[in-house]
Amino acid sequence: MSRKKDRPQKAGSSEKSSLTRRDFLKGAGVTVSGSMLVGSTIASAASPGPEAGFVGPGPVPVTLRVNGKVHKLNLEPRVTLLDALRDRLNITGSKKVCDRATCGACTVMMDRKPVYACTVLAIEAEGHNITTIEGLAADGKLTPVMEAFVKHDAQQCGFCTPGFVMACTAYLERDHNPTEEEISKNLGGNICRCGTYRGVRHAVLEAAGMKGGANGNM
């Protein structure tokens, strides 16, 4: 799938760079420092692929398969997967927090691999199986990871929790036998402001079938 994000005024421009972050434009309009910082992020994060073609800038048909269900949408190519899920499909489990690949609150799975939905364009997600947190507990029953989060109180305000549950679920699918150190490494891409990390550690160990121990001190 080709990628192109730009504002409508630049339609048809032949510039080479294929920006992946809507924030580049957003940030540039707001503060000088904002645009500098975002600019540097982009420079390291996105190199234009030679195959990059162009769609848009107007709405284009996009088909998304989310939690096994097919949704047909008409979206501008710059719309992120996160915004498509939350604002168009009202699937709001994944949260928008930093909107630039720092906090993990928007984590979903694409073909069972965790991705930051704020950093994937909806059009890039076409043809992939998207799983959101709603798709994990589709029958209303909590998954073992969710149960472990409840048991070890790995949540306070809960705003980071769906992202953490997704990241933990994906991680435990890759690694069934994690050590505390590996947990720290592999869940370092999710931020919690309320300070639930201790509970998360115990929850991951518990969900992996190991003894996290509610009263154990790690």
Add this chain to the structure above:
Amino acid sequence: MATCKYDWPAAGHRELIGKSIERIDGPEKSSGRAKYTYDTNPPGRLIAKTCSCPYAHAKITSLDTSAAQKLPGVKAVLVVHPVGDEIQWAGDEVVVVAATTEEIAEDAVRLIKVEYEQLPHLVREEDLKKAEAAGRTKEGGESTTGDPAKAFADPDSVLSEGFYGLPVITHCCLESHGSVTMWTDPKTLKTWVSTQNVSGGPGQFGQGLRFKKVDVEDNNIETICQYIGGGFGSKFSPDRWGIEAAMLSKMAGGAPVRLMLDRNIEMEMAGARPSAYAKVRVAAKKDGTLTAWDSDSWGTGGPGPAGHPPLPYVIEPPNRHWKHTAVLTNIGEARAWRAPNHPQACLITMGALDDLADKLQMDPIEFLKKNVNLAPPILRRAYSEELVKAAEMADWKKNWHPRGDKTPGHIKRGVGVSLHTWGGRGHNSNCNIIIRPDGSATVQLGSQDLGTGTRTVIAITVAETLGLPVDAIKVEIGDSKFPYDGASGGSTTVGGVSNSTRRGAVDALDELFAAVAPSLGVQPADLEAWNGKIQVKGDASKSLTWKQACAKLGVKTIQTLGKNPGPCHLGDSGVGGVQIADVSVDTETGQVKINRIIAAQDCGLIIDMKTAESQVYGALIMGVCYSLFEQKVMDETLGVMLNPNMEFYKLATIGDIGEFVVHMMTGPGYDERGVIGLGEPPVISPGAAIANAVTNAIGVRVPTLPLTPDKVLAALEKGEKA
């Protein structure tokens, strides 16, 4: 034995209170079903964006929104600051736009042309002289007790002088600030708002709107907040942008408008914890008895004064003098940040006392024990016990050493101690307790659960009183249509809601007893609710199940109103707490690693041990964040925040936090005080405990937080210890 009607059950008669019980909304949160303000998508919902000022201080000289107005999809454009207005901080919204999609709203914002005349600004305050020269300071108070000059002059005393400080930090709530607001008819406003003050919403929106000449009655305003993604003191009102959302909605024919601040704007202007810097002198007798304190402190909380740190903190020598200066800066307004002014006062005081203990060649814990009688009388016992308990858990005797870890190698280990206090008396609270003939029990109040476990505490209190399991209680909060409950700030919620619901539930039970007593052939006063039954006291064979008992109501429903404040001693104010940090510092890289933090904390009678402990763990982790990483970095040349995002505004991640040992003080001496709040106290000490531990490890003090590698290395270079 209960002596007053509403008293908490005695220790042997508590089925639920004090146990470790899972939060009742845990499954909703961990499954992603919990709906936050940001998740609210009523049909036809528009999205609003702000056109924000890029300068710290500027005057608007021209403004043209015509192109934005014409963009297809734009439904409303509201000028917040007209030409001529002066802007006091970068990020302030000049125009807000509502459109059918976020993309269109962003495009519209780009089409708005604003010209500014830049005015002189001040955004940094570390250099007090510079601020004074710029005329940007204001007296922040001064007070003298005893005779400090004489005490300092005493030739027999030991003196210590030092400089301590911590910068402005932000709240960075993961759910940004804002609302989804709509007019369901031209007179009726409905708003989902990310707020710590659900019951206050109608009054706040009404006042804000009438000020803007929008006619509305508070009666016709409903505010809703079922779940909130963090507040920490920054979300007590709908803010200007809440009022703006309501106005945009009005302009768009009542359509729901979502106005959530973008992250960069949230960090620039939606909350700053005031900084504090202080030059301190402190003196003690040779035996360690504190005699005198003198501090000259300053800090900024944005364009207006923001209070002052209460110095000296907790331990008050008989002779003392403090003076505070407010620096007025263009950085966005200060907001309460969990335990306002206490972490600042704590770092400054506990740092200074730690330095004095070193001068005295005393173990800092012995030094604090020696001076604990200078703390408020109500806290002395708690501190004495907590110092012993924390020292024991930290293996202090083994791990403490005089300053500078003398073991070979570049990893130096140290421990540091701090203590803190907070009030935490329960706020005004009203609740409905409803018992229906089918046995259902509901409690309603206009409170909010910030993630502290408010729902759970309410359920436990009512369940305990009615003799039912926790899941038999339906808890309805988060809506202003329920009875008025105070804002959640200053650790006042748990006291407020537990006390009002206890009183309401006791009264409701009395009514049930009256309905049931005849069929058991006893007086209502002979009955008790226990274990799902209404039974005769001392004769459990005479009983009805809860359902049978409620059926005796016929078609009548019991509804009582519980209030706080009210009769009987159910809560109190004033808690202590002691924390010890154990750290390792790499003297080659300057990196600080948290090994462990130990906390001994009291808060009266604990309703739910699990969520209480979570409050402490969370506070310790937040403490690690502001001790090691957080700072609102302002650029004096540009006047803007250089890190208004989450990759450069650093928060700890799961690998940065170390281990925690938490001990809640309970039992005699604590339980009978009743319920006292816990949200603020444990977040106060980590900065001081960690800073003192780093000093103990490397032998020199890093004067200001955050304790970043560059500052650690600079302190080492200057002091050459370790």
